[in-house]
Amino acid sequence: MKNTKNPWLKLSMLLFIWFSLNCQLSFGADTISANQSLSANQTLVSSGGNFVLGFFTPGNSSNYYIGIWFGKVSEQTPVWVANRETPVRDIDSSELKISDGNLVLFNGSQVAIWSTNISSNNSSSVVAVLEDSGNLVLRDGPNSSALLWQSLDHPTHTWLPGGRLSLNKRTNQSQLLTSWRNSEDPALGLYSLELDPAGTNSYIILWNRTRQYWTSGAWDEQSQIFNLVPEMRLNYIYNFSFYSDENESYFTYSLYNREIISRFIMDYSG
Structure with a gap:
């Protein structure tokens, strides 16, 4: 049998393979679910656009951090930093994702360097949501009102x-x-x-x-x-x-x- 000459079929196959291998976030989402991760230049944006979460590097530093900054201020102004003591260098292979019921930051070697560190919760429904108040919250399901963890309880500077x-x-x-x-x-x-x-x-x-x-x-x-x-x-x-x-x-x-x-x-x- 000869190889197909249909370009649309080839494109569909490539898209299927790409989506199968990449369960990462689309730009502008405010939630990380169990089957998603955030890396490189991807960000979470709160529902009203007030705050953004992602990797950033302060000033001329070569280190990268997961942080929250104002979404409506022209100069990037961090208000919270997760891994303030353990920066990463390679954001392309580092990722923030839900793991064992926690929000965890893995470095390029897939070593966990920061975690919300709550009691083990293996629920696959755990989500992390960036709220319009600048609060990053962990919930047991997108519609749950019960907080498992929130960044407001762990302020930085x-x-x-x-x-x-x-x-x-x-x-x-x-x-x-x-x-x-x-x-x-x-x-x-x-x-x-x-x-x-x-x-x-x-x-x-x-x-x-x-x-x-x-x-x-x-x-x-x-x-x-x-x-x-x-x-x-x-x-x-x-x-x-x-x-x-x-x-x-x-x-x-x-x-x-x-x-x-x-x-x-x-x-x-x-």
């Missing part, structure tokens, strides 16, 4: 609206901001912002996680400000809220105008 800076009084564990090492290296830097573990209801900046560098003063419930941050009295942009009980304390904020693009950062300068 940026505090987004809706996020919490908290202190678990039972475990003495903090959700804190930690600066980058420098403008081209998102690894843990010298400065951190956290709730004072001594229970003073104030925020402190620590140098090298040991020496106090700055304090906000205690929270004044009546004035709704921290005592040593009088500028908060002039606020007309942010709706701040402080909560404390026997189990935890946390500070959070929202925007009166949700169209405003805003962030708080712990800068590497301190």
Whole structure:
């Protein structure tokens, strides 16, 4: 039998082979499902376009990181970094995908270098979704409301609206901001912002996680400000809220105008 001369048949066969071998994301999706992966220049884009997730390289660095940045700001501005201590060099063979119920980043040698690290969940329905708030969430199914993990619980150097800076009084564990090492290296830097573990209801900046560098003063419930941050009295942009009980304390904020693009950062300068 002679080989077919039908170009459309050949094209159909090539497309079938390509789709069989490549279960990767299309550009603009906001979800990674169990049979998909993200690599190279592919990105997730939140439903309203506010945030983008993908591989990025800061400044002139030759290292690549999985991060989230603003989608409507011309200059790429990272607000969260997954593998801040373990960069990759080859993004063409590195990939972010669902594995054993976790979102996992594999380097070019297919070694897992970052994971959401939740208890083993082998459900094939687990999905990762980038929300329009900038929160990357892991759910047991696209229609599930129960969160398995969320990036807002693991901030890096940026505090987004809706996020919490908290202190678990039972475990003495903090959700804190930690600066980058420098403008081209998102690894843990010298400065951190956290709730004072001594229970003073104030925020402190620590140098090298040991020496106090700055304090906000205690929270004044009546004035709704921290005592040593009088500028908060002039606020007309942010709706701040402080909560404390026997189990935890946390500070959070929202925007009166949700169209405003805003962030708080712990800068590497301190």
